[in-house]
Amino acid sequence: MTESTYRIQGATGEWEVVIGLEVHAQVTSQAKLFSGAATAFGAEPNTQVSLVDAAMPGMLPVPNRECIRQAVRTGMAIKAQINKWSRFDRKNYFYADLPQGYQISQLYHPLVGEGAIEISLDDKNPDAATKKIGIERIHVEQDAGKLMHDQHPTRSYVDLNRSGVALMEIVSKPDMRSPAEAGAYLSKLRTILRYVGSCDGNMDQGSMRADVNVSVRKPGEPFGTRTETKNVNSVRFVMAVVEHEANRQVDVLEAGGKVVQETRLYDPDRNETRSMRSKEDAHDYRYFPDPDLLPLELDDAFLEECRQSLPELPDAKRRRYEKDLGLSAYNAATLTADADTARWFEALLAEGARIQKKSEGEVAKASANWLLSELYGALNRLGKSLEDSPVGPEEGAELLALIADGTISGTIAKQVFEIMLETGDSAPKIVEEKGLKQTSDTGAIEAAVAKVLADNGDKVEQYKAGKEALFGFFVGQTMKAMQGKANPQVVNELIRKALS
Numbered sequence: 001m002t003e004s005t006y007r008i009q010g011a012t013g014e015w016e017v018v019i020g021l022e023v024h025a026q027v028t029s030q031a032k033l034f035s036g037a038a039t040a041f042g043a044e045p046n047t048q049v050s051l052v053d054a055a056m057p058g059m060l061p062v063p064n065r066e067c068i069r070q071a072v073r074t075g076m077a078i079k080a081q082i083n084k085w086s087r088f089d090r091k092n093y094f095y096a097d098l099p100q101g102y103q104i105s106q107l108y109h110p111l112v113g114e115g116a117i118e119i120s121l122d123d124k125n126p127d128a129a130t131k132k133i134g135i136e137r138i139h140v141e142q143d144a145g146k147l148m149h150d151q152h153p154t155r156s157y158v159d160l161n162r163s164g165v166a167l168m169e170i171v172s173k174p175d176m177r178s179p180a181e182a183g184a185y186l187s188k189l190r191t192i193l194r195y196v197g198s199c200d201g202n203m204d205q206g207s208m209r210a211d212v213n214v215s216v217r218k219p220g221e222p223f224g225t226r227t228e229t230k231n232v233n234s235v236r237f238v239m240a241v242v243e244h245e246a247n248r249q250v251d252v253l254e255a256g257g258k259v260v261q262e263t264r265l266y267d268p269d270r271n272e273t274r275s276m277r278s279k280e281d282a283h284d285y286r287y288f289p290d291p292d293l294l295p296l297e298l299d300d301a302f303l304e305e306c307r308q309s310l311p312e313l314p315d316a317k318r319r320r321y322e323k324d325l326g327l328s329a330y331n332a333a334t335l336t337a338d339a340d341t342a343r344w345f346e347a348l349l350a351e352g353a354r355i356q357k358k359s360e361g362e363v364a365k366a367s368a369n370w371l372l373s374e375l376y377g378a379l380n381r382l383g384k385s386l387e388d389s390p391v392g393p394e395e396g397a398e399l400l401a402l403i404a405d406g407t408i409s410g411t412i413a414k415q416v417f418e419i420m421l422e423t424g425d426s427a428p429k430i431v432e433e434k435g436l437k438q439t440s441d442t443g444a445i446e447a448a449v450a451k452v453l454a455d456n457g458d459k460v461e462q463y464k465a466g467k468e469a470l471f472g473f474f475v476g477q478t479m480k481a482m483q484g485k486a487n488p489q490v491v492n493e494l495i496r497k498a499l500s
Contacts, residue, residue, distance in 0.1 A: 004131075006178030008216065010250045015216045017246040018223055019176035021238070023189060025074075025168045025199040026143070026207035027067045033142050033166035034061030034104065041205050045148075045159035053164040055099035060292050067166040068296065070198040071111050071140050072306045074168060077196045077313055078135055080115025084298045086139075088290040097145035097158050105169075106139035107287045111296065113137060117192070118315065119184040125329070133185050134173035143167050162206075168199070174213065174223065179239035186210060186235050187337075191314050194339040203233045210238050212266075214245040216253070224249070225259040229266050229273050241266050245273050317342060325349075325364035334372060344386055345371055347393035348400075355401040366400055374414070378421055390421050399427040411484045412436050438487050442494065448481040449474075449494050463499060471495065 007014040032039060035052035052059045075082050087109040090102040115135040122128035145163040149156045170189065176182045190208060193199040201208050210233075215226035227249070229241045244266075249259050263280075264273040312320070314336045321332035335345050348371060352363040375396065379389060391399075399417060402408045408416060408431055419430050431437055452474055453460050463470040474495050479486055 004177035004181060006180070007219075008246055008250050010254050012254055014219060015246070015250050016219045017177055017179075017242065018174050018215045018217060018226070019178075019182050019242055020174035020213040020226075021172045021176070021182060021186065022211040022213070022228075023170040023172075023186065024143075024209050024211070025170060025193055025201075027070045027140070027166035027168055028198055028200060029064060029066045029070065029166060031064055031066075032164040033064055033067050033140065035164055037164065039165050041202075041207070043161055045157070045161060048161045049163065053099070053160055055101075061104065061290075063293065063296065064166065067140060068111065068298075069302075069306055070166075070196075071138060071168050072298070072303065073196050073310060074170075074193065074198045075112030075115060075138050076307055076310060077192050078115035078117055080135055080138065081113030082298070082303060083109065083111060083113055084303075085109065085295055086111045087295045088293045089287045090290050091141075091285045091287055093285055095144065096156070097147050097160070097163070099145070099160065099163060103142050103144065104290055104293070105141035105287075109295075110137040110139035112139070117185060117188055119181065119188050121180055121184055131175075131181065133175045133181075136171045136173050138168050138170050141167050141169060174215075174226075179242040182212070182242050183235045183239040186238055188314075190235075191337060191339065195311055195313055195342075197311075203235075206233065209233045212238055212241045212245070214242055214249070215259070216246050216249045224253075225261050227259065227262055227264050227273075229264045230276070232266055237266060237268055240268070240271055241273060244271060248273065314339075314342075321364075325361050325368075327364060327368050331368045331372060335368060340386055344393055348396050351394050351397035352400055355397055356404055363400070363404070366404065367397075370396065370400055374417060378417070382421070390424060391417070395420060395426055402427055402431060406487060407431065407437055409438050409479075409484060409486075409488055411479070412438065415484075436485065438485050442490060445478070445482065445486050445490055445494055446498075448478050448486070449491070449498050452477045452481060453498055460499070471499075474499075 007016060026039075027033075029039060031037060032050070032053065035050040037050040037053055038048045040048070052061055072082055086106060088104050089107045091105045091107070092102045094101055114137070116132045117135065118130050118132050120128050120130045143162045143165040145158050145160040147156050147158055151157045172185065176185060190201040193208070194201045199208055203209060209231045212229045212232055213226045214229070215224040217224045227245060229245060232238050232241055245264070252259055260278070262278050263276045265276045266273050318332045318336040321327045321335060322329060327335070334341075336342050345368065348367050349360045349364060352367055353360045356363055375389065375391065379386065384390075399413060399420070402416075403410060403413050416427050416430050416436065419425065420427060456474070456477070459470050459473065463474075475488070475491055478491050478495065479488070
């Protein structure tokens, strides 16, 4: 663990930045927290609203077991304390997108207590320093609806589809000290949520957003007054908010002013934060236990079920890839940074091992290199994601098997892969139909080698005089003469023999 050296250079000296994040993550579930209404993204306005969500008289909330389960699993994934007894509270405030006039949340007795997340500022460097960021709590609460101000020239409309959707509020401790640390924390948290399956992490769709708390102080002094910038919806924007807001506060303090504890809004177009309202305290919301809901009591069987359902998490998976599969730290970190990438790689690995009748460790390096260079390169060129890849893990494994058993060379494999992307045909079919099989026919290769050496007598003399770098030239010319179909190992052996 290391302390950040990030400082803001002010006119009166150095300033340290103190950052805490409150992340609102939409729980992955088919229904809302207290009703059976659907939660799908992109539905027509007000088509996913139950009588409970609309706060009709006499409608009572009933907790959704799956939402509670997902929050508990998230807590377990960060090794947090799981509270067997927790309670829901009413947070009272008036706003047009909140039909009840209060939000059901958990202020005093949250479902999940303290935990931690370990971050690295350079995941691809195995020697990079790491830091633990404390998690203060995770509680579950309802989301509000959404006001739409662009539908009518003089009126605002309200869409209650999100009203009552289950959120986990994941509150960090003020342990971050730089924009990079805040970005690394948010990225790592999103990765964990996606691995667990408790939130899809799609910040552009609003299913994960962060409230960014920032204050500044002279190093070693007590915490300063913080501001909270609400609903920031990307890792890059979170880092930008920290940088802008910290510099703004330093300017205020060095001009003799005071930082006001307030809620602010980030404008990404101008890269600045603006004041929204003064920051409320808990007593402003008149919290009290929700009389319609009994306390949540979790038994050991439920907790064990949650624990057993957890997948292998990214840190453990990365270590396994390095230790058991022999992958480089860079490749292991890249493959495990996203849950979908890791699943794709493991499907490729399993199919490759099956086809080649080898262990996963024996095919891992070639599989990782192909996925990260060839496949990702092609997808970037085509503007596609791994999910939309025209070539699946099974087809990729077939291509790699043809290289491994010497049926085709690496050069021919690139051609075959391009045809696979265009046509959707399998690698064995393309190789068979286009006659691309690699030849180990020594007679044909010997003839090609002899011609290359005869046509380049001057270079043969230079090679024999000590210019050994020309060996690669002879190999390249021979492969060109054989249209890339010659076995490179056989080519190398025959050229060495002819030149000796």
